[in-house]
Amino acid sequence: MAINHRPSILVVTETRVGGDRAGKIIEGLPFDSYITTDTIGYAGGLWILWRTEDVDVSPLSTTKQEIHTFIKDKIIEGLPFDSYITTDTIGYAGGLWILWRMEDVDVSPLSTTKQEIHTSIKDKFGGNQVNLNRALEFKGCLDECNMIDLGFAGPKYTWTNRRPISSLILERIDRCFANPMWRILYPEAVVTHLLRIFLDHCSVLIKLCKSSANHLNKPFRFQTMWLLHPDFPRVVQQAWAEDRALHIATSDFIDKAKKWNVEVFGNLFAKKRRVLARLNGVQKALADNPCDFLMDLENQLVSEYSLILMQEEEFWALKFRLNTATFGD
Known part of the structure; x- marks a missing residue:
């Protein structure tokens, strides 16, 4: 909260x-x-x-x-x-x-x-x-x-x-x-x-008031936890395989990394938002028409959300360790 x-x-x-x-x-x-x-x-x-x-x-x-x-x-x-x-x-x-x-x-x-x-x-x-x-x-x-x-x-x-x-x-x-x-x-x-x-x-x-929407594109950020995935080196090789100018290769790598993050690695925070959205729908439906199916689905989503929180904890712990190793205390 x-x-x-x-x-x-x-x-x-x-x-x-x-x-x-x-x-x-x-x-x-x-x-x-x-x-x-x-x-x-x-x-x-x-x-x-x-x-x-x-x-x-x-x-x-x-x-x-x-x-x-x-x-x-x-x-x-x-x-x-x-x-x-x-x-x-x-x-x-x-x-x-x-x-x-x-x-x-x-x-x-x-x-x-x-x-x-x-x-x-x-x-x-x-x-x-x-x-x-x-x-x-x-x-x-x-x-x-x-x-x-x-x-x-x-x-x-x-x-x-x-x-x-x-x-x-x-x-x-x-x-x-x-x-x-x-x-x-x-x-x-x-x-x-x-x-x-x-x-x-x-x-x-x-x-008390509506949040101001921010429609600006977020800058690309390299996630160090990608390095732990065995398939990530392939993404790097594909972007830098040909003899191209630096700005072209960099732009291609950004596009490929974003796509790979969504399709292969999985965006942890997007998963979290999807599970919360489904939980919201299930709990609204439970309020209107309680049944065993919806209660079981709610329990499944809560378990899935708990697993995501564990993964998120590992994500921040990894970032902390890498930052400490790179920049010190």
């Missing part, structure tokens, strides 16, 4: 880790500031981590089950806004909505919740039926406080019990809410349910 999407703010819920141990783990993550809450026995725990070059985050109130902050975006020119993250029950969350409604503040609130509260029967598959009374109470609370669900892109459900189809439960228990002022301030903001691979939960990504 932190590497692939480079979020300015990362929120981790149900960490079950606190104190000095939490601090040591956070030190290894690419963020330079954070707020944490204590765990409740062996459960709970909330972390907010952020990059200070992107945002200013000021804590307003913190308990073991929620964090209330004031966020100022340094990248996008816009108003600051309140942010509230909770894993608490609807009773206390309802109290906070009323508090926000009554406060006279010139900021736009944004809230993320991780609660087993549903707004319709479509938020759950399998298990006990949705409690309609609680759903209506929750929707009434949102309406009274003028808060809207930001919706989502990606798979519909954010949690699964990972059981066989006969006892499978799927639920959407992670949500993001904001008021109309926040929505007007960030009209391109989108909430995405990322792929669920090794965990029972989807990560949720909030992007």
